[in-house]
Amino acid sequence: MQNIVVLTGGVGGARFLEGMRAAHPDTQITAIVNTADDLWVFGVRVCPDLDSVMYTLGGGIDPERRWGRQDETWNARGELERYGEPEAWFGLGDRDLATHLVRSDRLRRGATLSQVTDELCERWRPGIRLVPMTDDEVATRLVVDTPEGESDVHFQEYWIRYRAQVPIRSLRYEGIESAAPAPGVIEAVEGADVIVVAPSNPIVSIAPILAVPGMRELLRTAAAPVVGVSPIIAGGHVRGMADQLLGGLGLEVSAAGVAEFHGARSGGGVLDGWLVDTADAGTVSRIESAGIAARAVPLYMSDDDTTRALAEDALELARPLAGER
Ligand code: GDP
Ligand code: CA
Numbered sequence: 037m038q039n040i041v042v043l044t045g046g047v048g049g050a051r052f053l054e055g056m057r058a059a060h061p062d063t064q065i066t067a068i069v070n071t072a073d074d075l076w077v078f079g080v081r082v083c084p085d086l087d088s089v090m091y092t093l094g095g096g097i098d099p100e101r102r103w104g105r106q107d108e109t110w111n112a113r114g115e116l117e118r119y120g121e122p123e124a125w126f127g128l129g130d131r132d133l134a135t136h137l138v139r140s141d142r143l144r145r146g147a148t149l150s151q152v153t154d155e156l157c158e159r160w161r162p163g164i165r166l167v168p169m170t171d172d173e174v175a176t177r178l179v180v181d182t183p184e185g186e187s188d189v190h191f192q193e194y195w196i197r198y199r200a201q202v203p204i205r206s207l208r209y210e211g212i213e214s215a216a217p218a219p220g221v222i223e224a225v226e227g228a229d230v231i232v233v234a235p236s237n238p239i240v241s242i243a244p245i246l247a248v249p250g251m252r253e254l255l256r257t258a259a260a261p262v263v264g265v266s267p268i269i270a271g272g273h274v275r276g277m278a279d280q281l282l283g284g285l286g287l288e289v290s291a292a293g294v295a296e297f298h299g300a301r302s303g304g305g306v307l308d309g310w311l312v313d314t315a316d317a318g319t320v321s322r323i324e325s326a327g328i329a330a331r332a333v334p335l336y337m338s339d340d341d342t343t344r345a346l347a348e349d350a351l352e353l354a355r356p357l358a359g360e361r
Contacts, residue, residue: 037351040065041228041260045241046073046088047102047275048267048337049234053093055343056232057163059351065164066224070236071149072169072176072209072244075190077126078116080136081143084192085241086153086168087135094160102275105131125197150218167224169245172215176240179205191240200280207239207285212247217254225254230354233264233307235274235335238294239281246298246306255306261357262301263309263350266291269335270315292319292326300327309353311335311346329357 040060042053044067056065067089074083084103091097091105098106108129116124128136135156142152148171157166176191180202194200225231236242246252255262268291273279279289287293291312299305309329312319317332324330331353337343 037063037229039063039224039228040351041224041231042067042234043231043236043242043245044068044085044089044234045070045236046085047092049085049236049241050089050092050097051102051337051343052232052234052236052265052347053089053164054340055337055345055347056350057093058340058344059347061163066220066228067164067166068169068221068224068245069166070169070241070244072174072212073191073240074173075126075175075192077123077128078121080128080133080140082126082128082136083139083149083153083168086166087132089166090153090157090160090162093162093164094157096160104129108132126192127196148218150220165220165224167220168218169221169251170215170248171218172211174209174211174215174244174248176207176244177210178207181205200284204281204284209244209247212244213249215248217248217250221248222250222254225258225260228258228260230351230358231255231258231260231262232350232354233262233298235265235267235337237267237281238297239285239287242298252306256301256304261308261354262306263311263329263354263357264295264298264307265311265346265350266294266313266316266335268294269313274336290319291316292322295323295328295330296326302327308357311350311353329353 070085088103098104108131112130139152149168150171153166178194179188182202271290282289295310298307301308307328310323312332313335314332320330333349
């Protein structure tokens with residue numbers, strides 16, 4: 037195996053990528069990272085998922101929060117709050133802020149997001165290739181019912197400010213129609229030996245990547261098998277608030293439900309295989325009857341060894357599927 041491609045969001049995907057890197061240190065691993073969570077706040081461009089992956093694999097992540105920088109201080113945010121700034125709900129740590137300042141400066145001078153990402157990775161040396169899904173600006177936005185009435189908000193505002201606790205009327209990926217895959221995305225997928233959908237949020241991490249024009253077709257026609265790992269275990273998310281989002285959109289919050297949401301490649305979707313947790317072993321036959329090879333293995337990435345074993349399990353599931361295509 038020479039080329040592993042992983043579609044990923046932030047926290048869950050970053051952890052999975054750590055396992056993949058540990059399992060295959062000498063293999064080229066390319067992460068195609070969701071950028072629909074990105075936003076401009078206080079004039080800086082923040083890329084939560086790219087940064088989560090970069091900091092995690094670069095050894096700079098806060099181990100408790102699992103986002104942002106270790107040994108973080110919050111002086112800038114405190115000062116912004118004292119100015120009564122309405123956007124101070126968005127937690128910008130002092131160390132983290134430097135990343136956003138460098139990124140924004142380069143973007144304003146005409147660099148693309150993928151160029152800046154390469155540059156930031158020169159410091160962090162994540163040991164894998166990080167490619168944004170697109171260099172174009174895309175934003176997941178939701179129309180929600182807030183206590184103050186109906187409101188059109190950026191995903192980050194829904195997630196952080198409203199803690200995913202307000203009813204959702206609709207969700208869209210603004211700007212996606214005119215977005216193009218970033219340089220390297222198409223080449224990575226075409227050259228992949230295996231394509232893995234990380235245990236990331238299906239709605240706001242994986243679906244936006246698939247919604248970039250051309251991506252779905254690219255995956256559907258790729259020579260490599262596409263296998264995924266469920267972010268849902270026993271009917272709930274593991275960390276974060278993914279079940280609020282799935283449930284809020286009226287989707288089934290289960291490992292099988294997410295597999296059906298992504299769909300079988302043989303039936304117009306993108307998956308050849310899907311891993312569910314041993315707690316969900318009872319749903320394997322349902323997933324297989326949808327045309328997706330399924331296996332039940334431990335999915336909880338509680339320590340480095342199980343995370344690494346999970347990465348191996350994903351590749352193991354893919355191996356026989358490679359021949360079928
Ligand atoms: P975000 O962009 O930071 O929200 O991160 P991701 O989209 O990459 O990942 C969030 C998802 O990861 C959530 O739906 C969690 O349920 C899932 N997740 C977190 N930890 C684990 C784990 O140990 N095992 C599995 N299978 N999923 C996990
Ligand atoms: Ca995210």
